[in-house]
Amino acid sequence: MNKTYYSKLIFELSRPGRVGYSLPKNEFEGYSLVQLGATQSRQTKTLLPECDELTVVRHYTNMSNNNFGVDTGFYPLGSCTMKYNPKLNEELCQLPGFNIHPMTPAKYAQGSLKLYDEVQKTLAEIAGLSRFTLNPYAGAHGELTGLMVIRQYHMSRGDVARTKIIVPDSAHGTNPASAAVCGLQIVEVKSLADGTVDVEALKPLLGPDIAGMMMTNPNTLGLFETKIPEIARLVHECGGLMYYDGANLNPMLGVCRPGDMGFDVMHINLHKTFSTPHGGGGPGSGPVGVRKGLEEFLPNPKPLSNSPEGEGLYLRCEESSLGYISFFLGNFGIIIRAYAYLLSLGKENIPMAGKLSVLNANYIKESLRSHYELPIDTVCKHEFVFDGLREEYGGDHHSPEHVTTLDVAKRLLDYGFHAPTIYFPLLFHEALMIEPTETESKETLDDFIAVMKKIAEEAKADPQLLKTAPHDTPVRRMDDVKAVKEPKFTFKAL
Amino acid sequence: MMEKDMQTAKHSTPLLREGQGGGVAFKYFPHTADDIQQMLDVIGVRSLDELYAEIPEEIKLHRELNLPSEKSEEEVRSIIQGLAAQNKPLTCFAGAGSYDHYTPSVVPFIASRSEFSTSYTPYQAEISQGTLQYIFEYQTLMADLTSMDISNASMYDGTTATAEAMMMCVAAAKKRNRVLISQTIQPAVLAVCKTYARFHGIDLVEVPEKDGLMDKEAACQLIEADDVAGLIVGQPNRYGLIEDFTGMADLCHEHKALLAINTMASALAVLKTPGEWGADIACGDAQSLGIPMGYGGPYIGYLCTKEALVRKMPGRLVGATTDADGRRTFVLTMQAREQHIRREKATSNICTAQGFMCLYVACYLSLMGPKGMHEVNEQSYASAHYLHDELLKTGKFEKVFDAPFLNEFTLRYKGDAKKLRETLAEEGYLLGVPTLYKPDCLTIASTERRTKQEIDNMVDIIKDLKI
Numbered sequence: 011m012n013k014t015y016y017s018k019l020i021f022e023l024s025r026p027g028r029v030g031y032s033l034p035k036n037e038f039e040g041y042s043l044v045q046l047g048a049t050q051s052r053q054t055k056t057l058l059p060e061c062d063e064l065t066v067v068r069h070y071t072n073m074s075n076n077n078f079g080v081d082t083g084f085y086p087l088g089s090c091t092m093k094y095n096p097k098l099n100e101e102l103c104q105l106p107g108f109n110i111h112p113m114t115p116a117k118y119a120q121g122s123l124k125l126y127d128e129v130q131k132t133l134a135e136i137a138g139l140s141r142f143t144l145n146p147y148a149g150a151h152g153e154l155t156g157l158m159v160i161r162q163y164h165m166s167r168g169d170v171a172r173t174k175i176i177v178p179d180s181a182h183g184t185n186p187a188s189a190a191v192c193g194l195q196i197v198e199v200k201s202l203a204d205g206t207v208d209v210e211a212l213k214p215l216l217g218p219d220i221a222g223m224m225m226t227n228p229n230t231l232g233l234f235e236t237k238i239p240e241i242a243r244l245v246h247e248c249g250g251l252m253y254y255d256g257a258n259l260n261p262m263l264g265v266c267r268p269g270d271m272g273f274d275v276m277h278i279n280l281h282k283t284f285s286t287p288h289g290g291g292g293p294g295s296g297p298v299g300v301r302k303g304l305e306e307f308l309p310n311p312k313p314l315s316n317s318p319e320g321e322g323l324y325l326r327c328e329e330s331s332l333g334y335i336s337f338f339l340g341n342f343g344i345i346i347r348a349y350a351y352l353l354s355l356g357k358e359n360i361p362m363a364g365k366l367s368v369l370n371a372n373y374i375k376e377s378l379r380s381h382y383e384l385p386i387d388t389v390c391k392h393e394f395v396f397d398g399l400r401e402e403y404g405g406d407h408h409s410p411e412h413v414t415t416l417d418v419a420k421r422l423l424d425y426g427f428h429a430p431t432i433y434f435p436l437l438f439h440e441a442l443m444i445e446p447t448e449t450e451s452k453e454t455l456d457d458f459i460a461v462m463k464k465i466a467e468e469a470k471a472d473p474q475l476l477k478t479a480p481h482d483t484p485v486r487r488m489d490d491v492k493a494v495k496e497p498k499f500t501f502k503a504l
Numbered sequence: 505m506m507e508k509d510m511q512t513a514k515h516s517t518p519l520l521r522e523g524q525g526g527g528v529a530f531k532y533f534p535h536t537a538d539d540i541q542q543m544l545d546v547i548g549v550r551s552l553d554e555l556y557a558e559i560p561e562e563i564k565l566h567r568e569l570n571l572p573s574e575k576s577e578e579e580v581r582s583i584i585q586g587l588a589a590q591n592k593p594l595t596c597f598a599g600a601g602s603y604d605h606y607t608p609s610v611v612p613f614i615a616s617r618s619e620f621s622t623s624y625t626p627y628q629a630e631i632s633q634g635t636l637q638y639i640f641e642y643q644t645l646m647a648d649l650t651s652m653d654i655s656n657a658s659m660y661d662g663t664t665a666t667a668e669a670m671m672m673c674v675a676a677a678k679k680r681n682r683v684l685i686s687q688t689i690q691p692a693v694l695a696v697c698k699t700y701a702r703f704h705g706i707d708l709v710e711v712p713e714k715d716g717l718m719d720k721e722a723a724c725q726l727i728e729a730d731d732v733a734g735l736i737v738g739q740p741n742r743y744g745l746i747e748d749f750t751g752m753a754d755l756c757h758e759h760k761a762l763l764a765i766n767t768m769a770s771a772l773a774v775l776k777t778p779g780e781w782g783a784d785i786a787c788g789d790a791q792s793l794g795i796p797m798g799y800g801g802p803y804i805g806y807l808c809t810k811e812a813l814v815r816k817m818p819g820r821l822v823g824a825t826t827d828a829d830g831r832r833t834f835v836l837t838m839q840a841r842e843q844h845i846r847r848e849k850a851t852s853n854i855c856t857a858q859g860f861m862c863l864y865v866a867c868y869l870s871l872m873g874p875k876g877m878h879e880v881n882e883q884s885y886a887s888a889h890y891l892h893d894e895l896l897k898t899g900k901f902e903k904v905f906d907a908p909f910l911n912e913f914t915l916r917y918k919g920d921a922k923k924l925r926e927t928l929a930e931e932g933y934l935l936g937v938p939t940l941y942k943p944d945c946l947t948i949a950s951t952e953r954r955t956k957q958e959i960d961n962m963v964d965i966i967k968d969l970k971i
Contacts, residue, residue: 011619017633017832020641020870030871031608033879037956038886043774043878046908050746052774057648060873063610070614070638070867077634079622087624094532095622098577104612107588111598112800113937114591115929121590122799135570147660147801150855158703183844187853191671193705196848236558265556270563285532287618290635290859291625291820293660293802309699333699337601337661337692337789338800350584356574359530365552366533372555373543389547389555420630429628434844451534452543478828483630486828493825493837497814499654500644504824504832 242272264361651779662789
């Protein structure tokens with residue numbers, strides 16, 4: 011990443027007559043698009059740019075220089091598990107043998123089907139569940155699919171009254187959104203002062219209309235819900251199922267499995283826990299796992315072993331399934347990357363990833379509590395939340411002049427760090443949610459800690475410096491209001 | 505008790521194995537033994553396992569994971585190469601939503617720049633201008649291709665993008681939850697929409713087909729009932745045929761329904777566009793814009809609409825603005841529409857910004873330009889029509905439909921179509937996909953990547969077959 015401002019758009023580099031591709035000569039005489047009539051043909055010209063190859067390469071290379079990634083520096087981004095993305099995975103997902111058409115007969119796709127099966131089995135062992143589908147495309151897509159499994163299960167039993175789902179107030183925003191898309195009504199359960207689910211508040215919510223409960227454990231404050239066996243028992247007793255939001259699975263690897271905690275259905279974010287790149291927000295992958303007895307409800311198509319037509323794996327579509335939720339078998343290219351990671355780590359290192367992520371998180375927490383407000387003082391798991399700066403460092407929430415979490419976040423950019431997740435969870439006004447991950451070294455953490463302390467000192471001495479940050483990035487703070495008030499979403503609108 | 509103590513002791517040492525530095529010695533973990541000890545001291549615990557002390561013992565896993573041991577780089581490469589070798593790539597004459605187009609080498613090269621690939625969703629705009637700029641370009645390109653005002657940047661694939669379009673119709677309508685969908689739309693799109701509709705409480709009604717095209721008369725009757733939120737149609741359709749939507753937009757609008765057209769993205773460069781048909785929503789899969797078939801993913805769905813519907817559109821949107829120094833910059837905007845703000849009031853749970861694939865598409869279209877997109881379609885059209893005619897000449901196929909097509913078509917095989925497909929696979933060719941509900945038919949596609957030689961060779965094999 012460099013600091014040189016580059017904001018050209020490809021349309022501004024276009025010159026009529028230039029091309030950036032080469033195709034062989036058309037070998038087929040007598041066939042032409044002009045044979046299509048005007049009713050079928052495009053009437054308006056496109057604005058597609060006309061550029062030579064080097065112009066395109068320089069353009070995107072210059073743009074990449076204004077971008078921060080895990081390969082650039084530390085991302086203490088809570089709830090996002092920004093771990094290192096191994097390069098071997100990138101190499102292997104591009105093997106030409108994997109570039110086959112999805113409707114290739116199973117007989118000619120055995121390698122891909124075996125890989126799918128190996129990954130689903132590995133995830134099942136890690137999760138303590140029976141079977142996984144890898145078809146969902148992202149974490150939110152996995153949530154939706156998992157909730158569909160739950161509804162399908164109830165409907166298959168004729169238990170159609172279960173239309174409500176319990177979600178803690180600290181849940182990721184996608185939880186209630188996925189439930190709403192799945193046609194479920196959301197019942198919110200309050201957290202206790204220590205940030206965990208209030209079991210007493212949960213009890214009166216349970217009844218014959220409850221389809222289940224969604225939880226992430228550790229929760230969004232990075233705290234392990236120690237009452238989980240009791241919560242699971244209560245929900246099961248009322249006939250509901252337990253859904254595990256796998257966004258926070260990383261610290262639990264090999265130590266305590268969702269299935270053993272009492273969960274029935276879960277999703278895993280391969281782009282978090284299993285190191286596939288975030289790619290600027292996607293594509294991800296959100297496999298969904300289920301307890302024994304729920305496998306039949308998983309989405310179609312399903313790669314299964316013991317093909318009736320002979321040896322090997324085959325694809326089956328089952329009537330009892332919830333249906334199709336994707337074009338085919340999900341983001342296969344992402345699944346290959348995750349498999350390379352799982353093989354590399356093996357049974358020895360998978361648990362170590364979780365433990366070291368917890369070590370890193372607690373180390374930062376203990377090192378910074380002198381300067382930042384720690385609302386919940388206990389051992390955390392992979393992440394934790396500060397409620398802004400401590401009062402003595404300009405963090406007095408009641409003062410209109412106080413230095414906000416946004417200011418701290420923006421100042422961090424000047425020092426070459428990505429900002430933590432801010433203003434989430436919603437339980438605190440100035441939430442600053444920090445998740446290091448196990449791939450960060452002690453030196454990196456020490457640098458981050460030193461910078462965070464320096465920023466706190468700056469907040470005390472010169473709050474304006476933070477309020478106008480960042481100062482040392484390719485561009486300065488954005489006018490977000492203008493973006494909404496004068497919306498411009500295309501080059502044409504500029 | 506003894507056994508439990510021993511397990512705890514075994515788990516409590518941070519030094520699982522003695523590496524050279526005495527740490528955990530694994531290439532993705534930087535911690536030395538000293539690091540771990542110093543960090544534990546700062547935290548005030550004695551072991552890594554003490555960090556998990558609050559977890560009830562009865563739910564902890566008191567054993568190793570039942571998985572293979574760690575593997576070296578060469579071993580991992582060898583295992584995965586071995587699996588890739590168990591696939592037998594076939595010369596592809598199949599489509600049905602995934603097309604074998606040429607990808608300029610620049611595209612994967614640029615997309616693999618780790619400043620792009622290892623970045624997060626561009627919340628911190630000051631250090632994410634690269635991502636934001638290419639998404640802005642992607643939005644411009646897709647809006648232009650579809651002749652719509654705006655495009656989002658968040659759809660997983662064409663099937664889910666169409667399901668989002670369906671939910672958008674219902675969200676935009678006042679108290680209507682019936683949506684029509686043409687039976688001639690790609691089968692995978694129809695299947696996914698059905699699933700979403702069933703759970704979301706949408707009354708999804710299928711418009712029947714007539715002679716391989718949507719039965720427009722039937723559609724009109726349904727729309728005239730004045731209880732329809734939207735109509736979803738596919739172009740080209742599941743048989744590869746080009747539909748004629750003349751009059752559909754006006755009819756929909758007259759009856760306060762939205763028109764959503766799902767188009768194979770590459771075809772947008774040459775076929776009458778959703779905007780030109782008067783559609784309110786354009787959606788579909790952009791895989792055909794140079795994204796490898798990759799056994800079905802990752803792809804990217806597109807979703808474009810008119811300005812008036814922007815607040816009903818799900819997913820991420822990048823807008824232009826200025827920074828504190830007045831320079832042109834880009835930011836994620838209109839986030840009040842999104843799932844993480846609306847929570848239970850959300851009409852979509854989309855969280856993804858399909859960044860990496862937006863870059864793929866933006867880079868592809870920048871290289872291809874208007875001329876390249878025309879030529880890709882010209883050549884795909886020509887090779888598909890040549891193949892179509894050559895197959896008919898064998899005397900073993902017959903036409904099923906009369907409507908024009910672009911690069912995909914459906915023919916009836918006079919013998920056993922399933923067996924023909926199997927036989928050709930043995931010879932290294934993937935001849936189309938089985939046509940749903942028409943077991944004696946195949947829906948076959950071609951692209952600019954297929955040579956005359958490949959087609960002639962395959963047709964020669966077919967000629968020699970006994971039906």
